[in-house]
Amino acid sequence: MKVPALIWVGFALMAVSLASAALFTGGVYPTSWEWIAVAASAGSLLTLIPPSTCPREKMGSILILCLAGWILLFIVPLPAGLVAEVFPSRWHAAQAADQITGRRAVNWLGLSLAPAATWERLLDVLPCLAVLAAGREMGWRWRDRIWLPAIPVIVVAVSESILGLVQFGMMRAAGGDVASATGTYVNRNHFAGLLEMAFPLAVAGAFAAWKRRAVWQSTGLLVAAGCLLGGVVVSLSRMGFAATIAAAVVVTPILLWPKGFRWSVLVPVVAVAGLIVLLPTKELKQRFFYMAANEEVNTDIRVAIWRDTVPMIAAHPWTGTGLGAYERGLYAFKTAKPTNTVDFAHNDYLQILAELGIVGIALAAGLAVWILRGPLRIALRHPGARNWELAVGLSGSLLAIGIHSLTDFNLYIPANAMVLAWLAGLAMSPGLWETANRGELTCV
16 A cells, blocks of 8 residues: 655654654653654644545544643633633632732633643643544554554654663662663653553564564564563652553453463463562662652652642632643642642643543543543454554553553653554554454454
8 A cells, every 4th residue: 555755754753753752851841842842743744634535433533622622712711701600710810910910800811720831731732632643544544554653652662761771770880879760751750651651562563573473573572572661660660660560461461362372361460470579670679668768759749749639629620720720720729848849740630630620531531432442342352353463552552551640640741642642543543443354354
């Protein structure tokens, strides 16, 4: 199947953008992320320009448009009286600001408690939505070689893991206290978040290559999976390690079962026991059993932040504070680290609920279920599907980041959010649904 040159250019630009986002500290600094976001958006648009025969499904598109519309609504000027009815705290804050500054009361207000922060977060969200759409299109364009769009994710993550292993080895060789490896990231948990999404893909890719009798490819992907797992271990991220092991425990038996290995039901027990005993370094084991005294955000602080977030959510349950306005909304309820900036809830689900309200979390949850249902259905019910191994790998990737998001804010790290959007696009792609049936290709 011939793919237009414009799509190849867009794909290359997206791959370079993803690598750059990871290289420049995960894209957490706006000065570097801004141009990466523009490049990723441009690459995504290039993949969507050539006419396509990709089937259009309504529900996923509706959920994406509704979620994007709900986020944009927070920066659209609305009548002040309407804002006073649906978001009283925003109205009172605006009144107080007018009284302090002596300004005349405004007649139009945005719903966001921090409009500038919402605009800044939009620079993260909109490129990721473009990447999601491009991932879906690329999965259809390359449905006869659908692993191709997944390669940049694996390559970038493996490169980061090798760098992390080198960092850890050098610290060990130098003696003294050994810190966590972070690759080019600022934070070990976000470094682990990238690797844990790529690990199930590498494992599933090794199985797919073995099925095609491509021994060298299979071996290379198994080595890549080992590097990724090793990188998660030396990151010393407890939740990253737990999420990766959970993905391995789910993915491996599914991959083995159709091969006739009925004993694969024992794999989870053996894998958990073996990996927990053999893999963790002494430093990671210490982090599981003891809390480091100099840890910036430990478990107790996380729990305190979550506890502060609950009344914040209750103050405006339906609308939330607006995307990126978590820090501003938490001021009135903050008890944890009172002298420090707390701009993340360290729980993606809790923060999305706090910022987008019940409406926003319902739309996000609906979209997540819609994305996950395709690969899960193929993985569990259609082992004869042409792209079955990729469906299993994508399911494991989404599961891993979903677990890790319980105690961290990986979805607010631009590079990791881009990887998730990339994989979600492939998971939604009709190209993933093809299955072999009497020598012909049909849709699952």
